[in-house]
Amino acid sequence: MNSQDYDRLYLSPPHLGRHELNYLHKAIEDNWVAPVGPNLDGFEQDVCAFTGAQHALALNSGTAAIHLGLRLLGVGPGDEVLCPSFTFVATANPITYLGATPVFIDSEAETWNMCPNRLREALEDRRRQNRQPRALIVVHLYGMPCRLREILALAEEFGVPVLEDAAEALGSTYEGRPLGSFGAVGVFSFNGNKILTTSGGGMLVTNNAAWAAKARAWSAQARDDAPHYQHSELGYNYRLSNLLAGIGRGQMGLLDDRVKKRREIYAWYQDKLQGLPGLSFGPAEPAGGRSNRWLSCLLLSPAETSITPEQLRLHLETHNVESRPLWKPLHLQPLFAGVPVFGGAVCTDLFTRGICLPSGSAMTETHLRRVADAVRELIPV
The missing domain is CATH 3.40.640.10 (Type I PLP-dependent aspartate aminotransferase-like (Major domain))
Incomplete structure (x- = not known):
């Protein structure tokens, strides 16, 4: 395509x-x-x-x-x-x-x-x-x-x-x-x-x-x-x-409407992409917490799929869809080389396995299906 x-x-x-x-x-x-x-x-x-x-x-x-x-x-x-x-x-x-x-x-x-x-x-x-x-x-x-x-x-x-x-x-x-x-x-x-x-x-x-x-x-x-x-x-x-x-x-x-729509987008992706091997969504809401779901993010497990986030990002680009890796941890940034860090393995793993999908509140179901179809094209059931 x-x-x-x-x-x-x-x-x-x-x-x-x-x-x-x-x-x-x-x-x-x-x-x-x-x-x-x-x-x-x-x-x-x-x-x-x-x-x-x-x-x-x-x-x-x-x-x-x-x-x-x-x-x-x-x-x-x-x-x-x-x-x-x-x-x-x-x-x-x-x-x-x-x-x-x-x-x-x-x-x-x-x-x-x-x-x-x-x-x-x-x-x-x-x-x-x-x-x-x-x-x-x-x-x-x-x-x-x-x-x-x-x-x-x-x-x-x-x-x-x-x-x-x-x-x-x-x-x-x-x-x-x-x-x-x-x-x-x-x-x-x-x-x-x-x-x-x-x-x-x-x-x-x-x-x-x-x-x-x-x-x-x-x-x-x-x-x-x-x-x-x-x-x-x-x-x-x-x-x-x-x-x-x-x-x-x-x-x-417009804030209440925008939050409602972003949460709906996250739930839509979860529903339509569930069951794909190695794919899961995050992060999870803590007890008492309610997220605006600014961006819908997913993780890929290397134990269950050979597809990497970068492969998925490049595949989405062939459908003219922008996606983005999760934030690269700051303790891995050259700017902060040598800065003290406590732990680091968890956020490094998240960065390695995660990607953000299009989440704009103006997206229609046609837009969402285009993203989901592209993901399913690369990661079939």
């Missing part, structure tokens, strides 16, 4: 409604195209209302939100920050921005998120060495809640503040609460491939009013209260624009 016989199916493309245009048109009519404006304030209020957080700060990326969040937690040169190895590099890069060192923690096999047992090992090891970690970053990978109850208990026991990276997990919950609302600081991403998008963008949430004010100042070049341009602290150009915030306002009203 010629890959050009079909329009390309992307992994997780933007899915816009029509309400976004209302906010954009209003901003242009009122000439609110500068970085600040009513959409920016409204978007922050919308996220506070959804998450229950008392304060939100709209930024130009989730990475910027992690950077500011770590700075709020006091991370600086010479510090260590505990971080999962199995995540996108943007989780860990801001650690290095601040002159600190990541300490990577392996995953557990069910949720694919940070393993509480390996986390305890790391915390006890650092205590023996009298090296108190400055912060702990938890990630909800692919929208799947991590084992928050166990991890937060460990963080409290060892006195380590938590930054919650919910970049992929807007709309997911744990014990009835929205993810992003459990850490001292929470972070979301609105990048073009996320469940909701502002083209590019992010959000920092916290219940600490002083921190919110400090992060707001840092995000706007940390200008002092003076009639002239005076700066006593290092700042950044991190604010989201009022135009993009308008897209975010329109998108927020």
Whole structure:
């Protein structure tokens, strides 16, 4: 089959409604195209209302939100920050921005998120060495809640503040609460491939009013209260624009529908591809957790099939279907060579065996069947 016989199916493309245009048109009519404006304030209020957080700060990326969040937690040169190895590099890069060192923690096999047992090992090891970690970053990978109850208990026991990276997990919950609302600081991403998008963008949430004010100042070049341009602290150009915030306002009203559709897509793949040799789906929801199923992921067992994820990816390309390997663990990245890691075998195995299928919320059953048929073509029963 010629890959050009079909329009390309992307992994997780933007899915816009029509309400976004209302906010954009209003901003242009009122000439609110500068970085600040009513959409920016409204978007922050919308996220506070959804998450229950008392304060939100709209930024130009989730990475910027992690950077500011770590700075709020006091991370600086010479510090260590505990971080999962199995995540996108943007989780860990801001650690290095601040002159600190990541300490990577392996995953557990069910949720694919940070393993509480390996986390305890790391915390006890650092205590023996009298090296108190400055912060702990938890990630909800692919929208799947991590084992928050166990991890937060460990963080409290060892006195380590938590930054919650919910970049992929807007709309997911744990014990009835929205993810992003459990850490001292929470972070979301609105990048073009996320469940909701502002083209590019992010959000920092916290219940600490002083921190919110400090992060707001840092995000706007940390200008002092003076009639002239005076700066006593290092700042950044991190604010989201009022135009993009308008897209975010329109998108927020669609979140429940987008989560419903992504979960339906995951269930559809599970149903239609069950029984194929060596193929299984993941990750699994922990007790009390509900995932937005941002991406539908599967694993291939080499004990049951000779097909590899890379062979499947290339085969899907012949049908003009985009797929992608799971995140390559950060402890295997050349950028972080020599960085401490506790465990590593679990996330390495997941990376070796896993692949993400197209999961966009605008997919039709015709699109889904095209993907499933291509998978079955390569891995027959």
